[in-house]
Amino acid sequence: MTLSAAEATPSPAEEQGGGNGLLWVLVAVAVLFAFLRPRAPMEWLKLVDWQTVGALAGLLAITQGVEKSGMLQAAAQRLLARTHNQRSLAMLLTASAALLSALVTNDVSLFLLVPLTRVLATQAHLPLARLVVLEALAVNAGSALTPIGNPQNLYLWHRSGESFFAFMAMMGPTVAVMLFWLFVAVWLLVPRTPIALKPAAEAAPVQPRLLALAGVLFIGFVVALDRHWLLAGLGVVLGVFLVTYPRVLRGIDWALLAIIALMFVDLRQLAELPTITALLGYWPITEGWRAYLAAIVTSQFISNVPAAILLDSHVRDLPALAAGVSVGGFGCVLGSLANLIALRLAKLPNGMREFHRISIPFLLVCAASALLLRLA
Template sequence: MKRLYTFFTEDLLFSLSFLIAIISCYFGKFSLHSIDFKVIFCLLGLMLFIKNLEKFGILTYFADKMIDFSSTSRDLIRNIVFLSFFSSMILTNDVAILTLMPIYLTIIKKFPEMGDKIFGAVLLIVAANLGSSFFPFGNPQNLFLFSYYSLSTVTFFKWSIVLLISSIIFLLISFLFIKKRVLPKHHTLVPKIDKRKIPFFSFIGCSILLGIFNILPYYVVIPIAVIILTIYDKNVLRQIDYKLLWTFIFFFIAVGNFAQIELLSTFIREQFTTNTQTFFGSILVSQIISNVPAAILIAPFTDQSQALFWGVNVGGLGTIIASLANLIGFKLYKEYYPKQSKVFLWQFTAINVVFLLFFIMLFGFIL
């Protein structure tokens, strides 16, 4: 019983999705057609690939390199925040935060006199959420939307480039509020990476991307990539977040079942009929249940795909539960500075709200 309790309480989103899926089965008839298997297969392939990249140590390599290029506290925060921003495009926001946040916190412990510690940590999380929105595979909600609406590559990048450019501008403005403090010289031994493995990872990564972009059939490419990666390192299979995969499956089931309730589906459709309604509505829903389930919940009831794309990606800003990556970042910071958790939450919310307001004004004008 104790193990069962721990299993369901350590990931509340998983437990909530499981409960909703069970309840939904009372109102609708379960069907496998409700599950988007392309998203599930592609997500599994990406997770295996990313775990192998983590072990490869490429992010740690670049992070340690950047310390040598940082002469002030502003330089250090700017460098690691932009590393989080650009690496999350390929490695997802969760992985960027899981890898870079401990590195950042380890670095600042070496410089006790350095200020703006929390500000830097929050910007690292914000950057990971925003940067991961540029590619379809950068975060789960984009992978789902890209597949669900059968978006063309050109269309997707037309939308994401606006988010990319505006994110960079807002981040550059935020760096101006960080005080410049000269950091003492601190030489680190930069870890070496095995260059012989680069062609292997490049081949696997490109194969997975070809499947995601529908250039090659995903149901052929992804299983082959999974088998190769499993043979390469069997231990990685144990490190996959299977609860995330099941969370997606449960939400697919729930949405499919609830869609069969005519009164409920009509009500939801009426709330997301225009660009403006969909944009603001998806932001609001993201603040309550986080942006990934928000995308899965809303998509079947609206054809405003552009507004939904911008809404759920911007919606990762705001509350601590607006994105799973936010919770990961908070958990990591709390491990290093347990006494600062309340201050962190306050500053996190304040900074995120400011960023969210900037994006609301920008996209409110564009839509």
């Protein structure tokens, strides 16, 4: 499959922002629930996972600091000097995304790689939307391997009682299938076309102090999250940037935080509907392929983390549930929060269309392949 110049180069509109269509849809759904299922304001606030929203806010601020330091531009120049065709670059980026997500979680991997990819596309003619979609698929696949790769794995690992490496062994076959198809997708979707550089723009000066500050804040923020000191850690990150580099805070995608918060509000209320609870109790989804498919389908509507929590009380087959919510991160953009984060970080208004054009067929192929592996 080849790309035209228009496809390979982001338009000015694409570079300005990611669009807020999903935000307004989520607002409309929240208003509808407010009429159909009224609840006290404090009950609404309790629907939001503030730990997740706060962690994303801190990471967004730190990522902005790294971007404005000029380090990404310098790194992109060095990477383009060593990589000579689009397919090799895509393989490198997706492999890095998959590996990092297994070690430092899927969201953190995206915060590291998507801004770099966006900068690469400012320096060379690259299929930015396609690369970012492949990175989103990569972090969903790679993070499924380890108990610490994503929130649903962490939840299911604690529920399972398995050791760290026993859980990895359980997830290994499903992850192998997903990674195989991921690299097939890269091979098919990204041509072996020489990378054409754009006319060199004036390079932004590298600011070592800002980069060092962002690095120190990142380490401190991760430690604060691990110790459950969210408010203190977030306060330090935002306060330091406000005093030293206020332009960093102006670059934060606040709409993304609103989207994530509203997703919790809407999707948790959807999961509470009596009809949904009755269907889950009626359907024979306790084990085997039915549990696996139920996890995939449920993830498409309420995201894979809430799906894992919701189905845990109905499914006795933990390996099937874990595999299903992992594969369920593909398909619809709501399947995983990582999908939304990737598209917003890329700042592509047409990214949603490109995502579904790739992710839905990818879901069907991976779901069928992993199911055949489980039945074999």
